Amino acid sequence: MANTDTPAYLTSDKARYTLGIHRGPLLQKNVDESAQLEQLAQVESAGGLSLQKRKLKKREKIQRHWKRFWCLHLFVTIIFLAILLPILFLVIIPAISQSVVNKSDLVLVNASVLNPRPDKIELTLLSALDLKLALPVRIDPITLDLYVRDVGGPEDHWGQAHLDGKVIRGNTTLGVNNVETPLTNGTTWESYVRNVVFKKETPLSVRGTTMSYLGVIKSKVTMDKDIMSPVLDQFKGFGISDSGLIAPLEDGTNLVGNASLPNPSVLTLDIGEILLDVKSGNIVIGNVTLKDVTLKPGPNVFPVNGILDISTMLDNIGPIIASQASAIKTGNLALDTVTRSVKWNNTLVPYYTNVMKDLTLTANVPIADLLKNTIHNLLNSNKKLSDVIGGEGGNLLGNLTKIKDNDSSATSSSELPSGSELASKLKGSLAARDIFRDAHPVKRDSIIDSLAHYYVKL
Secondary structure, eight states: OOOTTSOGGGSSGGGGGSTTTTSOOOOOTTSOHHHHHHHHHHHHHTTOOOOOOOOOOHHHHHHHHHHHHHHHHHHHHHHHHHHHHHHIIIIIHHHHHHHHHHHSEEEEEEEEEEEEETTEEEEEEEEEEEOOOSSOEEEOOEEEEEEOTTTOOGGGOSEEEEEOOEEEOSEEEEEEEEEEEEOSOHHHHHHHHHHHHHOSEEEEEEEEEEEEEETTEEEEEEEEEEEEEEOOGGGTTOEEEEEEEOOOOTTOOOEEEEEEOOBOSSEEEEEEEEEEEEEETTEEEEEEEEEEEEEOSBOOEEEEEEEEOHHHHHHTHHHHHHHTHHHHTTTEEEEEEEEEEEEETTEEOHHHHHHHTTOEEEEEEEHHHHHHHHHHHHHTTTSOHHHHTTSTTOOSSSOHHHHHHHOOSTTSGGGOOSHHHHHHHHHTOHHHHHHTTTSOHHHHHHHHHHHHHHHHHO
């Protein structure tokens, strides 16, 4: 049934080409406007189009905008991704990875320098790395340059550490273990050794570049960090104990004792044989030797064999007593030791020698212990050196004063009623005559009398 509201001329086949066919009726002048609007509403509800304006909803606006400009939006999106993705993968992600490495903690947990030779060492270097990242990160093998930042850059490294690839989860240990490491720059290495000996804390600077992988995302990262650790601090707490004179041996040794070398660091250091000059003030009065020295973390005690130049001491007795005046008031002798040489397997180690020459170690030697041990040794000169120092190759753990206390011979002070009797025994001792052989007999007897009377008072 035809629509009676539509004029007949608009229902023909050619009417489809008529302009404005779908616009609906127009508002007429001089006619009730409300009635016309009601008529337009009826037309709109019937499926026609209305010219009445209405406000579009936000969703309708977006849909209309997208339908009209989708090609433009697609083009802009492609251009945006073409710019953003390279920046994301080449700049942003590497920057984030580098920032994580820069903020990570690297702590030295164990290190050792063994078998030192002029051009190489055996290196152990283990550090704990905490990336502060919950996700596991895999790294490719990396070569770390070991250098001193205050001396030069990574190109002036004293050595290198080659680390295998590893997956890092939380706190992970990285490093090398007992790897023979050539010393590529002697000046830089000697600077690092100097820092280890003289400073309380020093950094080990490391630098290397590798690829890191977070899932399938990879990025290039550079590790350039200073690993701080406590070091030797000039051997604070150095001392010589259990010292005493003995009858001279074939090599001239007439002094034995123990040397304490504290090591507050995590480093284990092979040193070897240390030869030190012993000085009282500015006068060299002898030398001592420490053999097979390996410094381990914590306290270290090594046996000391030395040669005390009695002739030089007697010739300079005035200046020596003057230089010892303040120390004698405290019951000690203040002896300075300065390194002459450091050898490993009879080969001079230049970097240890050059550094240790600049370090003066002062030992306060108790006079009472020195005198007791000396008197005991002179009266028991028939004993072997191994008996005196507590066993073959041993150090003086059962110190010399204990030997005196445990000895049942007539050396006990309770069996020496006067200093004169002890002096007579000492004057008859070949060991005493050997020690003071360079002194005039009268002066020698005077020294022995003084030692004997002072010993009895103790």
